[in-house]
Amino acid sequence: MTRALTVSIDAMGGDAGPGVVVSALLKTIQRHSDVRFVLHGDEAQLSKLIARHAALKSRCTIRHAPERVSMEDKPSHVLRRGRDTSMWHTIDCVKAGEADVAVSAGNTGALMAVSMFNLGIIEGISRPAIATIWPTLKGQTVVLDVGANVSATEEQLVDFAVMGEAFAHVLFGLAKPTVGILNVGSEEQKGNDGVKGAAGILRNSNLPMAFHGFVEGDDIAKGTVDVVVTDGFTGNIALKTAEGTARLVGSYLRQSLKRSLMSRLGALVASGALNTLRRRLDPRAQNGGIFLGLNGVVVKSHGSADAVGFASAIDTAIDMARADINARITADRSRISAESAGARAGEL
Amino acid sequence: MTRALTVSIDAMGGDAGPGVVVSALLKTIQRHSDVRFVLHGDEAQLSKLIARHAALKSRCTIRHAPERVSMEDKPSHVLRRGRDTSMWHTIDCVKAGEADVAVSAGNTGALMAVSMFNLGIIEGISRPAIATIWPTLKGQTVVLDVGANVSATEEQLVDFAVMGEAFAHVLFGLAKPTVGILNVGSEEQKGNDGVKGAAGILRNSNLPMAFHGFVEGDDIAKGTVDVVVTDGFTGNIALKTAEGTARLVGSYLRQSLKRSLMSRLGALVASGALNTLRRRLDPRAQNGGIFLGLNGVVVKSHGSADAVGFASAIDTAIDMARADINARITADRSRISAESAGARAGEL
Numbered sequence: 001m002t003r004a005l006t007v008s009i010d011a012m013g014g015d016a017g018p019g020v021v022v023s024a025l026l027k028t029i030q031r032h033s034d035v036r037f038v039l040h041g042d043e044a045q046l047s048k049l050i051a052r053h054a055a056l057k058s059r060c061t062i063r064h065a066p067e068r069v070s071m072e073d074k075p076s077h078v079l080r081r082g083r084d085t086s087m088w089h090t091i092d093c094v095k096a097g098e099a100d101v102a103v104s105a106g107n108t109g110a111l112m113a114v115s116m117f118n119l120g121i122i123e124g125i126s127r128p129a130i131a132t133i134w135p136t137l138k139g140q141t142v143v144l145d146v147g148a149n150v151s152a153t154e155e156q157l158v159d160f161a162v163m164g165e166a167f168a169h170v171l172f173g174l175a176k177p178t179v180g181i182l183n184v185g186s187e188e189q190k191g192n193d194g195v196k197g198a199a200g201i202l203r204n205s206n207l208p209m210a211f212h213g214f215v216e217g218d219d220i221a222k223g224t225v226d227v228v229v230t231d232g233f234t235g236n237i238a239l240k241t242a243e244g245t246a247r248l249v250g251s252y253l254r255q256s257l258k259r260s261l262m263s264r265l266g267a268l269v270a271s272g273a274l275n276t277l278r279r280r281l282d283p284r285a286q287n288g289g290i291f292l293g294l295n296g297v298v299v300k301s302h303g304s305a306d307a308v309g310f311a312s313a314i315d316t317a318i319d320m321a322r323a324d325i326n327a328r329i330t331a332d333r334s335r336i337s338a339e340s341a342g343a344r345a346g347e348l
Numbered sequence: 349m350t351r352a353l354t355v356s357i358d359a360m361g362g363d364a365g366p367g368v369v370v371s372a373l374l375k376t377i378q379r380h381s382d383v384r385f386v387l388h389g390d391e392a393q394l395s396k397l398i399a400r401h402a403a404l405k406s407r408c409t410i411r412h413a414p415e416r417v418s419m420e421d422k423p424s425h426v427l428r429r430g431r432d433t434s435m436w437h438t439i440d441c442v443k444a445g446e447a448d449v450a451v452s453a454g455n456t457g458a459l460m461a462v463s464m465f466n467l468g469i470i471e472g473i474s475r476p477a478i479a480t481i482w483p484t485l486k487g488q489t490v491v492l493d494v495g496a497n498v499s500a501t502e503e504q505l506v507d508f509a510v511m512g513e514a515f516a517h518v519l520f521g522l523a524k525p526t527v528g529i530l531n532v533g534s535e536e537q538k539g540n541d542g543v544k545g546a547a548g549i550l551r552n553s554n555l556p557m558a559f560h561g562f563v564e565g566d567d568i569a570k571g572t573v574d575v576v577v578t579d580g581f582t583g584n585i586a587l588k589t590a591e592g593t594a595r596l597v598g599s600y601l602r603q604s605l606k607r608s609l610m611s612r613l614g615a616l617v618a619s620g621a622l623n624t625l626r627r628r629l630d631p632r633a634q635n636g637g638i639f640l641g642l643n644g645v646v647v648k649s650h651g652s653a654d655a656v657g658f659a660s661a662i663d664t665a666i667d668m669a670r671a672d673i674n675a676r677i678t679a680d681r682s683r684i685s686a687e688s689a690g691a692r693a694g695e696l
């Protein structure tokens with residue numbers, strides 16, 4: 001491409017409004033000196049917000065979108081009536097080749113529907129997935145699918161493994177990420193037909209990944225593998241169960257520390273450390289969902305993201321575009337299909 | 349029954365050996381003055397252990413079992429070759445009517461296989477489930493199935509709701525427990541066919557439960573409902589993901605508190621509170637799995653349970669037997685079947 005890497009941004013998507021988006025962009029331009037932005041949303045409001053920041057203003061194009069998608073709008077409604085929303089314009093801008101990646105903090109279901117409708121799915125991949133970055137004892141692990149689908153066949157789980165491996169390669173810089181399939185036990189004979197079939201295909205493949213086999217729920221936070229593959233039903237429930245558990249433990253901690261004068265005093269002295277812990281567990285500090293498998297890079301920031309969270313989502317999108325993640329996904333998927341065809345022919 | 353309530357105990361099942369079992373029984377006899385025990389395991393070892401405790405000795409019968417099931421034994425192997433194990437004898441004792449309930453800290457898969465083979469399933473229930481008690485912001489919630497099956501049809505999810513409702517009634521003393529089905533969203537149109545079908549049946553039933561509809565992963569720890577119903581694949585992964593998350597948060601907390609002199613000092617002052625938190629998150633303090641749907645009450649204690657954990661599993665088993673939980677499950681299941689038949693006839 002001859003133009004600078006360009007990020008298409010839904011400036012009206014999050015709960016906090018466009019002010020947070022502009023604060024995030026001020027962080028992004030400090031890290032990336034050569035990136036441009038197209039902002040979609042209320043032109044008057046956006047112009048006013050960026051007018052004060054000359055460095056940002058020179059790198060932004062504002063496109064007016066008269067409407068916005070709310071958190072309550074159903075995906076089907078947005079597909080029928082959402083063409084004038086900032087979300088639709090944000091994705092359409094990537095489709096038209098005017099931007100390389102899209103970032104929105106809007107309604108996840110609507111964003112996936114609008115992205116699939118406008119960008120389509122990578123050839124050879126049957127369904128897109130939503131990936132998330134999970135904090136672990138060892139660092140970070142990619143988990144997918146966390147909610148794009150309510151089930152997955154063995155072939156779809158293999159697609160998710162290919163996409164997760166490409167993502168871990170690009171984001172974590174790993175040559176051969178370790179990949180595990182989430183299951184109810186680590187032994188080969190455990191689980192349902194989908195996970196057993198997918199494990200069989202991955203065990204015999206020559207992809208640039210180290211296939212670990214099955215992992216269990218507690219292996220996610222242990223960091224046993226770099227990529228955890230699961231269907232969107234199980235993955236979404238695991239993710240939300242983990243969020244709920246972290247909040248429960250935080251609440252137990254506060255209760256314990258309030259119980260006696262000594263423990264209150266201890267908490268006061270250790271308040272710096274406890275604030276660090278709170279920030280580490282704050283979902284706003286984590287990335288939202290990364291949409292994989294589409295003809296275009298789309299990153300969903302948390303609806304409640306602050307400037308730090310939104311800037312982190314933009315960073316992820318830029319890294320994915322720079323590394324051309326979709327080229328890797330396409331190549332890996334073709335390799336697996338060719339291997340499967342070869343194996344079938346060998347059986348004749 | 350004319351004899352005292354009798355608990356059949358696998359004294360060789362846990363990691364810690366029969367010493368822990370005997371310590372647990374010493375706690376149990378302080379709470380329950382009228383309960384008897386049949387202990388299965390190495391007679392010489394067990395006789396020696398209870399010889400010192402006259403009050404316990406008078407209420408125990410020891411039955412020699414020459415073998416034991418290890419944590420690595422496959423269920424199919426135990427079914428073929430396990431008739432001389434302490435686990436088999438423990439369940440057989442309930443089957444023979446010599447005991448009312450069974451408790452073991454042994455291998456979960458083997459215990460379920462041996463229990464199903466010997467006791468059979470309650471008429472009208474298609475599959476047994478494993479329930480667990482989950483700590484929440486409001487108190488406790490029953491979650492099932494957490495691993496007896498790798499999938500569940502809508503009818504099986506309805507069975508699990510019936511069994512979970514009966515359990516919450518018996519254990520928590522609730523007249524009309526609230527019941528939710530675990531899903532990827534709380535809206536009616538979300539999820540796969542299994543959860544939507546089960547929700548439809550429960551919404552129209554007249555069971556003694558308040559059917560709440562769908563709940564999400566974070567609702568478990570929030571305590572949104574008294575009973576959370578899910579398939580064994582998702583439930584097992586949710587449970588282990590929660591365990592992994594609790595350990596991760598604990599590790600973050602320790603790291604934060606070690607970071608500076610001030611935070612170390614604070615941790616020292618608040619050490620009592622932090623120990624309370626550690627105990628609250630210790631899986632040994634929780635009950636293990638409660639097997640529901642069998643013609644007999646079987647409770648699986650954690651393999652690593654100490655005396656407190658094992659005694660708590662015995663308490664649960666005693667409560668279930670006293671309240672005749674299976675009579676309630678049978679009655680509720682018949683009511684749902686009759687309602688469904690009535691609804692079908694009404695459509696003619």
